[in-house]
Amino acid sequence: QVQLVQSGAEVRKPGASVKVSCKASGFTFTSHDFNWVRQAPGQGLEWMGWMNPDSANTGYAQKFQGRVTMSRDTSISTAYMELTDLRYEDTAVYYCAINRYYFMDVWGEGTTVTVSS
Amino acid sequence: HSVLTQPPSASGTPGQRVTISCAGSDSNIGNNHVNWFQQLPGTAPRIVIHNNNQRPSGVPDRFSGSKSGTSASLAISGLQSEDEADYYCAAWDDSMNGRVFGGGTMLTVL
Numbered sequence: 001q002v003q004l005v006q007s008g009a010e011v012r013k014p015g016a017s018v019k020v021s022c023k024a025s026g027f028t029f030t031s032h033d034f035n036w037v038r039q040a041p042g043q044g045l046e047w048m049g050w051m052n053p054d055s056a057n058t059g060y061a062q063k064f065q066g067r068v069t070m071s072r073d074t075s076i077s078t079a080y081m082e083l084t085d086l087r088y089e090d091t092a093v094y095y096c097a098i099n100r101y102y103f104m105d106v107w108g109e110g111t112t113v114t115v116s117s
Numbered sequence: 118h119s120v121l122t123q124p125p126s127a128s129g130t131p132g133q134r135v136t137i138s139c140a141g142s143d144s145n146i147g148n149n150h151v152n153w154f155q156q157l158p159g160t161a162p163r164i165v166i167h168n169n170n171q172r173p174s175g176v177p178d179r180f181s182g183s184k185s186g187t188s189a190s191l192a193i194s195g196l197q198s199e200d201e202a203d204y205y206c207a208a209w210d211d212s213m214n215g216r217v218f219g220g221g222t223m224l225t226v227l
Contacts, residue, residue, distance in 0.1 A: 014142070037162075045221070061213070062214070062215060102152075102167040103164065104154070
């Protein structure tokens with residue numbers, strides 16, 4: 001079945017970087033755009049950007065431009081989101097989601113990223 | 118604070134109809150489609166309404182969406198205990214050139 005499986009929880013120090021992966025299965029990897037959304041503890045959803053896995057074209061939310069990079073490896077059907085210069089406020093659950101039939105209708109389970117000294 | 122404005126909380130009793138509002142502007146709701154997501158505690162969000170008022174397959178017909186001008190609403194009729202969740206509206210924003218979410222509404226079934 002259609003599935004997005006994300007990498008495990010990460011702990012990083014302020015100023016470091018983190019790269020979260022999202023492995024796709026059950027569909028043609030290059031057929032659907034990927035979105036990345038994060039949710040800080042007890043807070044709402046925040047859209048970070050999108051990537052077309054076929055062309056590798058990306059679009060980032062203004063807030064994250066310069067710090068985020070979305071990429072993919074089509075040979076292993078995996079999308080990535082890398083966030084650099086981490087701050088305490090980047091502590092959140094990071095989700096990948098695809099636009100299969102509707103906008104963000106298939107989601108990964110989320111990856112917890114904790115920024116702590 | 119969020120570009121789209123939702124009430125922080127809403128409530129209703131089983132069987133009741135509740136409505137959740139989402140206020141935006143010309144650059145987002147006024148010019149683009151609205152989507153609604155349901156998030157149960159500890160789980161990833163799930164889309165319940167897309168393109169303002171379209172219900173994805175598998176979503177009960179108790180859920181409906183509407184849009185007028187720069188505002189949108191999600192209505193849930195015949196409220197059930199399993200509807201207790203956080204609900205988020207989302208739309209593309211032309212000024213920000215990105216997707217924006219509302220702050221979320223926590224729905225409590227009394």
